[in-house]
Structure formats: structure tokens, C-alpha cells
Amino acid sequence: MADLDRRLITYRYERWRALSAGILETASGTFLLLIAVRWFNADPIPKALVAAGGSFGLLLSPLVVYFVSRLQWPAARAAARARWVGAGAVLVAALFPVLPVYVAGAVLGAAVSASVIPLLTQMYQENYPDHERGRLFSRAFMIRIATAAVFSKLAGEALSRDLGHFPWLLAVFALALAGGGWLLARCPSRPLVADGGAHPLRGMRFVREDALFRRTLICWMLMGFANLMMLPLRIEYLANPKYDLGLTVGTIALLTGVIPNAARLVLSPIWGRLFDRMNFFSLRITLNIGFALGTLTFFTSDNLFGLVAAAVIYGVSAAGGDVAWSLWVTKFAPPERVADYMSVHTFLTGVRGVLAPVVAFSVVTRLPLATMALISVGLIMASTLMLVPEIKFGKRARPTSVLVEEVSE
Numbered sequence: 001m002a003d004l005d006r007r008l009i010t011y012r013y014e015r016w017r018a019l020s021a022g023i024l025e026t027a028s029g030t031f032l033l034l035i036a037v038r039w040f041n042a043d044p045i046p047k048a049l050v051a052a053g054g055s056f057g058l059l060l061s062p063l064v065v066y067f068v069s070r071l072q073w074p075a076a077r078a079a080a081r082a083r084w085v086g087a088g089a090v091l092v093a094a095l096f097p098v099l100p101v102y103v104a105g106a107v108l109g110a111a112v113s114a115s116v117i118p119l120l121t122q123m124y125q126e127n128y129p130d131h132e133r134g135r136l137f138s139r140a141f142m143i144r145i146a147t148a149a150v151f152s153k154l155a156g157e158a159l160s161r162d163l164g165h166f167p168w169l170l171a172v173f174a175l176a177l178a179g180g181g182w183l184l185a186r187c188p189s190r191p192l193v194a195d196g197g198a199h200p201l202r203g204m205r206f207v208r209e210d211a212l213f214r215r216t217l218i219c220w221m222l223m224g225f226a227n228l229m230m231l232p233l234r235i236e237y238l239a240n241p242k243y244d245l246g247l248t249v250g251t252i253a254l255l256t257g258v259i260p261n262a263a264r265l266v267l268s269p270i271w272g273r274l275f276d277r278m279n280f281f282s283l284r285i286t287l288n289i290g291f292a293l294g295t296l297t298f299f300t301s302d303n304l305f306g307l308v309a310a311a312v313i314y315g316v317s318a319a320g321g322d323v324a325w326s327l328w329v330t331k332f333a334p335p336e337r338v339a340d341y342m343s344v345h346t347f348l349t350g351v352r353g354v355l356a357p358v359v360a361f362s363v364v365t366r367l368p369l370a371t372m373a374l375i376s377v378g379l380i381m382a383s384t385l386m387l388v389p390e391i392k393f394g395k396r397a398r399p400t401s402v403l404v405e406e407v408s409e
Helices: 003-038 044-049 053-071 075-095 099-114 119-129 133-161 163-184 204-209 210-237 247-275 282-300 305-329 335-363 369-396
Strands: none
Touching: 003 044, 003 053, 003 099, 003 119, 003 133, 003 163, 003 204, 003 210, 044 099, 044 210, 044 247, 044 305, 044 335, 053 075, 053 099, 053 119, 053 204, 053 247, 053 335, 075 099, 075 133, 075 163, 099 163, 119 133, 119 335, 133 163, 133 247, 133 305, 204 210, 204 335, 210 247, 210 335, 210 369, 247 282, 247 305, 282 305, 282 369
């Protein structure tokens, strides 16, 4: 298949898949944890498990890459099959809405979906040209963000009227997973490069061999742990009656879904173009500062104005974080090893993503949220300072062309 055809077909299906991805983003970002807090009144461990569901999948990503390469499945079709498994798990949780089944279904659904992220990155590497990758990715992401904002509003209003309707929401999430898998199965992709009898964590050798990759991962670990520690506590802060904010489910969805996603929608195309043209490490430092400011503002605010401002700041930073997290290895990894590099990145994201919620829900019973926010900001700023010497290595990234056309889709 010609490169132009691969680009057009992938871009067409990715724009449609963005609709299902936007719906699913509200699950992991707001509603699954909100249901655990408000409906089930869950203890810290179940809440931490639900919050870490996607991160369990990231931990599994090297294993997924290993088996997909051994079986010589095309990357996109393998990702589709995983999404179908996730759809089944979430559907079971909808049919049997008791806490153990709910937690298992939510965790499994999120985990199998997240575990295929390196396969999607490989698909983007194969099908999108270097000079357009960030722009094409961000265009589809705009659809995802808009869908997440609208669906957050609608689902939040529905659950505000009767939270007992949440099984219907789970059924919608299952349908979104199944539909997204159907679209992925139609994207062109190649089997991964097999590596003989290598073990599932074979990509870890690149951490040893590539010093820049290693240092960047260390910085990302500090920043990511700090951010992922506070992310589920946003829902805890807004939804738990002990903080006495008195917010409805609809208002919580507004602050954690609608407003951040509206900000992401506006800024996503800008960050996509900056990713194609800007020194990556300068971009990452800018994003870190935004995340630190957003975290501090959110957890030191007890009024709607401060919470809205924090939601906007977070959304602006998250828009750039979406592109940077998903595509940064394509700037530094050898083209045939993008999935291996990405599997390491996602695995380490999974490590911090599993540990951070457990730490967060354990420590929050002992420390004020404002103190935890200050600790988080300290870790983010330490990561930022460590990245400053790396700016000069940004030139190692594969060159990109300057884009002048407007984003119109």
C-alpha cells in the first residue's frame, strides 16, 4: 500500500475512533472513580484500584508487544482484539453492579485498553509522515477532546438526576470500546519486528544503551508520579462529603471533564504544531510548569472560581501532555524500534500509575490535601530542573518541516 493511502486511511478511521476515545476518556478521568466514591462509598483500596486500572495495562504493555511480535499480528488488529476483551469486561460490570464485579470490570476494561498504546504509536510511526505526525495526531485528538467535553456534560447531568443509572453508562463505555476496536481493525499496519527469543522486557536494554532516553525517563518518572498521585485526588476532593464542598455530580463532571476538555480543545492544535517544530525538552519544561501551577491552584481553592481557574490551567497543560506523552519516542527512537521504546515508556508510566494512587489514598488520611499538593509541585519542579541540561540534546530529534496551514478539522 502506498504511503499516501496508508496516511489517508489511518487518518479517516482515527477521526471516527476519536469519538469512542472521547467517551472512554470520561470513564477513566471522571466517572469510574466518581461511582466508586459516591455510589459504592468504597474504601481506599478499591478506589486506588479503579484509579490505577489503566496503569495496570501500561505495566502489561511490554508483554503485549512481546506476544504480538512473536505471533506476527499486525499492530492495529492486535490492538482491536484487546479493545474487544475490554468491552466484554465492562459489559459484565454493567450487568452485575456490585462492588467486587464493578472494580474487576473497570480495572480489566481500562487495563487491556491501555496495554496496546505502544502498538498504536507504532501504527502512527508507520502511517503518518514525520513532518505531519504531531499535526495529524492533534487533529484527531481535537475530536476526542470535544467528545469528552460534551459527554461529560450529558453523563454528569444524567447521573445527577439518578446515580443508580450508572450501569447504563457502563454499557455505553462497553459499546465505545467495541466500536473503537472495529475501527482499529480497519487501519493498515504491519507486524512488529520479531526479536528472536528475546524476553518481554527486551526494550529495557535501550534504557542502558541510550543515555538520553534513560535520563528523560528518570525526569518523566518524577513528574509523572507527582501528577498521577494528585489526579485521582481531584475526584476525592470534589466528591467526598468530608471536604464539605457540596458539589453535585454534574458540577464535578464540569470541573473534571467539561472545562479541562474545552481548554484542551482550544490548545491541542497549537501544541501539536509546537511538537513538530519546538525543541522537545523546552516543550516538556513548559508543560511541567503548567501542571505544577494547576495542581497548586486546584488544591488550595475552596471556591468555584479557583476550581474553574485550576481546571482551565490543567486542561491547557494536558493538551500538550497528550501529544508529548504519546509521540515523544518517535523523535528519538530508531523507526523500527518505536514500539520497543514506547513499551518501556508505557511500562514505567504503569509503575508510577499503579503506585501513585495507592500512595495518594493512603497518605491523604494523614496529610492535608494542600500539603500533598506542595509535595507534588516539589517533585515536578525537581524534574524540570533536571531537564534543563538536556535542552541542548533536543537537536537529536528527527527534523520536521515548518507547517503553515491552519488546522481546520
